[in-house]
Amino acid sequence: MSFQTGLSGLNASSKNLDVIGNNIANANTVGMKYSRAEFADLVSSSLGTGGGGGSGIGVAVATVSQQFSQGNINITGNSLDVAINGGGFFQITKTDGTTAYTRDGQFKLDKDGNIITNTGANVMGYATSLTGVQLGTTPIKMVLPTGAPIPASATTAITAEFNLDARAPIAATQTPPTPVSTYGTSLTVYDSQGVALPVSLYFVKIDPATATPPVAATRDAWSVFTDPAGTTNVGTLVFDANGALVPAETTFPTDVGGAGTLRLTPVAPSIVPPFDVSVNALGVTQYGASFNVSNLSQDGYTAGELTGVTIEATGVITTRYSNGQTQSRGQIALADFRNVQGLAPVGSGEYLATFTSGQPILGAAGVGKFGELRSGAVEESNVDLTAELVNMMTAQRAYQANAQTIKTQDQVLSTLVNLR
Template sequence: MSFQTGLSGLNASGKRLDVIGNNIANANTVGMKVSRVEFNELVASALGPSGGGGAGGGIGVAVGAVSQQFSQGTINITGNSLDVAINGGGFYQITQKDGSPAYTRDGQFKLTNTGAIVTNSGANLMGYPTTLLGVTTSTTIQKLTVPTGAPIPAKATTAVSAEFNLDSRAAIAATATPPVPIGTYGTTLTGYDSQGVPVPIDLYFTKVGADKWDIYMPDPLSTTTTPLPPKAVTGLNAVPPSPSVSFDINGKITAPLTPIDIKLYSQNPNVNLASTPPGQFTATLDIKTASQYGTPFAVSSLTQDGYTAGNLTAVTINDQGVLTTQYSNGQTQARGKISLADFRNVQGLVPIGAGAWTESAASGQPIQGSPGTGNFGKLRSGATEDSNVDLTAQLIDMMTAQRDYQANAQTIKTQDQTLSTLVNLR
């Protein structure tokens, strides 16, 4: 019986050394979770003289389970835009090459030439679809992808916004001496037509009365001379003809408080062919934040919503899991949101290699959600979660397992010597 007991100890110690060796080998594996061997004592039972239960001697040891410890690993900053670490509970949901679902804590994602977001083993990262602004549109997860082929199309300018201060000390242009040049109170920004060709947007302001100003814009199609104080200027039209921009005695704008229509003119003859004339298109101008104080004319903000075509330059994942594409025209667009999954019993997950697990009856079905909600951890972009292996502890455990192995081998050796003594009795 002692041979069997010692042999079971050798097998158990050998298994423990195998697990420790795997932990040490993966001490630098991102998302790896440390494992430990859990042992069960083997006992022979016998019935006593009175028929009651009695315990016989122990007959060895068996490996009860090899369990993983899902404690948090250290967050390591990498600076890689597609590296993402989970700080808290949850797993990334991935779809393997054979189409089966799996789960991982390894957030070292890559972008393929087809635009798929994948793990190092080629599994697709799963998430929720979103609008271009990052608003989730469905709770059904799908493979996260980004467009890597053709550039995003151009968008014509449809809305212009300007925030500025007009000098209340300015003289009325019609009576000013010397005359006030038309560009004294003016600004410019660049818009775009429907094919992404830049269109200059010039705005000029002329004081026409107490607390009243007119807005003028270039009109390249004008064939008449528009009278502008202090002299006639060709090619400028008032926008709008009425009402003027008005302010109250406190310098706050009173009109117009809603966007006004303006005409923009492209030098590209191939846009807006149906309009009269070609190249002309309409946008709105919002100046409701303008002011008139006794300080020099200054523009604090100019914005417009058009842009030219743009090629993909970068892909990033933010702390909320939103996948964002960046383009050469300065635009950014959301392309989905990472979803997380968790389980009632993570110890029931089955490891399948490459830092991934699959669900089982013991783990229960996955519970899906967004990062930072419920029991799900928050994401840390530009970082990875290191292995939770404590290398020092593993080395100490390895020495202990080695001593255990040697001790079990010694019991077999001692039993062999005892049997040899009995055989040699005369």
């Protein structure tokens, strides 16, 4: 019987060394979770022996369990590398259509713009709006628009914030009259084809009585022109004694109550018809300070090529374009399980759900028990190399000790055989 006991010890120690060797071999494998061999004793028993226990007959490896503790986060600088800092797994769809899960976030782009793993599996996530709002709860393949550029968008609104100098005299009272170009600014807007169209605005202080319609003498008025010659008058800005704009008396578009719009004509030759742009000038003031433009913006843009990708802590994928625009293109999904040790490893850092693990619980990074994502980083293996080397020496001693029990039993039998 001692031979079988010693042999079971050799087998268990050998299996333990296999597990330790695998841990050491994967000390630098991204997303790797170390394993440990867990042992159980073997006991012999027979019927009718009463309450007495049977004798031990050796040891067996009960299971090899993986330990899903957090690995260190290593910064890589690659925008498609993603680490999970906390609970959860990336959900992926393998090339054979099987759903799997992984902690390895070394993602790539294929020729069609799909975000994939090193094994070619598709990374799954949720559809979002262009502003990052999640639109569904069913995971889909994450795809980036790497082909055609994003289309142009015509300007629909202009926001203007600036200060007109309250100390400025009425232009017509000066000799010679103050040039129209003294107080001016410009910006670029875009038509529906993304063709740039320069828009200039010039401001001339006028006598309130000459305004159209006339305003009270207790107000200050400025005419607004779109050309430096002062021939195209598009409205009047009216200010009160506190230097604040009076929208009710202002005829220049202010985007309030349908006050009006600027009609712009695309640069010839163009098939694009004239189009209207609303102007929000509620941030315009008149104080005793120099003319200064603090904000002059518009919402249009020309076509743009993809120039970069960033992944936020919530998993939202944001694309950057050559026209300065950013758009959200999905949100990486995470999955978790009631019993992560019930997952079945299939290699390449991938796991399959089993009856023991339970069904996956899907969600988004940073919500509930799911960890946050770190773009430009990967999760290192959680293998403690020093501990594994110590474990290896311990397993080696156990192997040697079990071999010694077999050797000793052999010597005892040899002595019995040699009795006369």
